[in-house]
Amino acid sequence: MIQTKDLTYRYSGEETITFPDIYCDSKEILLVLGASGVGKTTLLHLLGGILRIQKGSILIDGADFKSFSDTQTDHFRGKHIGIVFQQNHFVKSLTSLENVMLAQQLAGHNTDKKRAQALLDRLNIGDKSSKYTNDLSQGEKQRVAIARALINKPKIILADELTSALDDMNCNEVLNLLQEQAHEADSALIVVTHDTRLKEKINRKIILER
Amino acid sequence: MxxxxxxxxxxxxxxxxxxxxxxxxxxxxxxxxxxxxxxxxxxxxFDKNLAGIDLVVGAKGSPLQMILCNMYHIDNPTGNIPIQYALPLLREGHPLIKMAVPLSLGDNYKSYRIVGTNHDFLGLYQGQIRSGKLWKNDLEVTIGNAVAEETGLKLGDTFESAHGLSMDDHVHEGHAFVVTGILEGTGSVLDQLILTNTASIWKVHDHEDEEHEHDEDEHHEHHDHDDAHQHDNSKADLAHHPENEITSVLIQFKNKTNFQALNFGRNINENTEMQAASPAIEINRLYNMIGIGxxxxxxxxxxxxxxxxxxxxxxxxxxxxxxxxxxxxxxxxxxxxxxxxxxxxxxxxxxxxxxxxxxxxxxxxxxxxxxxxxxxxxxxxxxxxxxxxxxxxxxxxxxxxxxxxxxxxxxxxxxxxxxxxxxxx
Structure with a gap:
């Protein structure tokens, strides 16, 4: 589903970061582990088309990002890539449910309120659907973000530091929920983290080093 | 969304x-x-009430005031002019003048102005009678549409006028006007006027003067005179009283662009005791003054x-x-x-x-x-x-x-x- 080759990135005035080749198929989970500052977020942004590729290539379902314009990248990402950030932002004037539905609309799909609500229900925050995201706790926000990433049944789900801020119990629950939903949506799931607790829970892993 | x-x-x-x-x-x-x-x-x-009037002739003073008073009825007269001065303007068959309408102002009822004039005045504003009949005899009035609505005056009602343009002023007692007609609404100043003949204005004021003079004999004499001679609304009638006064004459020229017509106002200003002013020019001046504000x-x-x-x-x-x-x-x-x-x-x-x-x-x-x-x-x-x-x-x-x-x-x-x-x- 997603395949990278000879990917490197260099911020101006800094050393070049070289990434190992990554491969992840649908219904698979890949853990990308690494300490702070090794370029985890850079990799995630490259995979998500947020950062333009300088060298190397990323193929997603056979499509090459490199040839896309900004707008094409935005549209492709909206349709096929779901991202859960470490720090999740929402449109403040919209409720949780509306934020999830906004993802449907911006991806060019028809909004489906029932499906959005069902997804929030599955993530155990169905009762918060009419709340504004500013009124939610961090954990609740993360679940809304997961719902938003999942709603369009993307080919790839990217999760940045999904569990770093959570205690063991919540860590397990969130990971399980995401895994389950990714599996159901036939998505490839890539979790980027420094949280070593996940090592035992996910089989396929890649370790980023300088 | x-x-x-x-x-x-x-x-x-x-x-x-x-x-x-x-x-x-x-x-x-x-x-x-x-x-x-x-x-x-x-x-x-302002435009609607221009009514095709080319020139207003009245007593010397502020030309703008004269226009505001005699055409828009929102200011006091500059004074009055003796009829003998105005007679040349009022005579039939004047080579330049198509229509000349004499106005006598000075009184109001509940701040609606009473205008002494003849039936030509209606022609200026396309006024038409709605009920009753036009004024004919002394102290008969025909009232504008707005006057009837606001004051509640009906046909046959009588009222006494007050001096000036606002109702606080002194009331003329003793002479009651009677409403004989009500006009259709025109959207012009006509709606807010009370029309009567010129002599009615004199009558009310003569009476006043005499009261002040306490001259019983003259009082009596005047009454005889009034009773003996019923005024009609003709200009010829005005000519019988050259010593009496009117406020102004509204003039429409036969041909506005005629050279003589253009000089007509200036001639009056230079050679007579009267003042002539062109509404178009004065109103333009007013626009410019308001315009700064x-x-x-x-x-x-x-x-x-x-x-x-x-x-x-x-x-x-x-x-x-x-x-x-x-x-x-x-x-x-x-x-x-x-x-x-x-x-x-x-x-x-x-x-x-x-x-x-x-x-x-x-x-x-x-x-x-x-x-x-x-x-x-x-x-x-x-x-x-x-x-x-x-x-x-x-x-x-x-x-x-x-x-x-x-x-x-x-x-x-x-x-x-x-x-x-x-x-x-």
Missing amino acids: NTVQLALKNILKNPLNLLMSTILFGLGVGLITFLLLLNDQLKDK TDVLKGLAILIATVSGLFIFILLLKSMRERRYELAIMRVLGAGRMKLFTLIITEGMILALLGYLTGMILGHAGMELVSKFLKDDFRYVFTGLHWMTEEVFILIIAVVLGLIAAFIPAIQAAKTDLNTTLSKK
């Missing part, structure tokens, strides 16, 4: 900002609308509108900065740069349109409010429910202002850099 809905929700999320920009923008637009409404209606009133107000209104445009600009720029994360996230979710640009532009337009609507309401409501005062003061009817094509131009200007104010923030929104924005912790 489309862009407009999202823009609306974003705006409503910040009610204080919305209120502020709406009030500011509304004030600017409202003031401009109000001024245009007032100007438009004022011009309309309205120019200042217009400038103020434009300033307010500009400041409100600037406010919307700063508002959007600020909210854009505050919302840079959500704008970035919208792009992550698939919204292209164009979509973000459109969103901010839409927000600016909505703010401008809301301001415009508020301004329209303020302007028209203000006009309606002021029209009540104007009516009490001048007896002229203004209305807030008057619509102008200029309002469409204001709408276009408001929309353009909204566009300009939103443009730079919208460009910035479209330029949002995903990586740097989202990498910030």
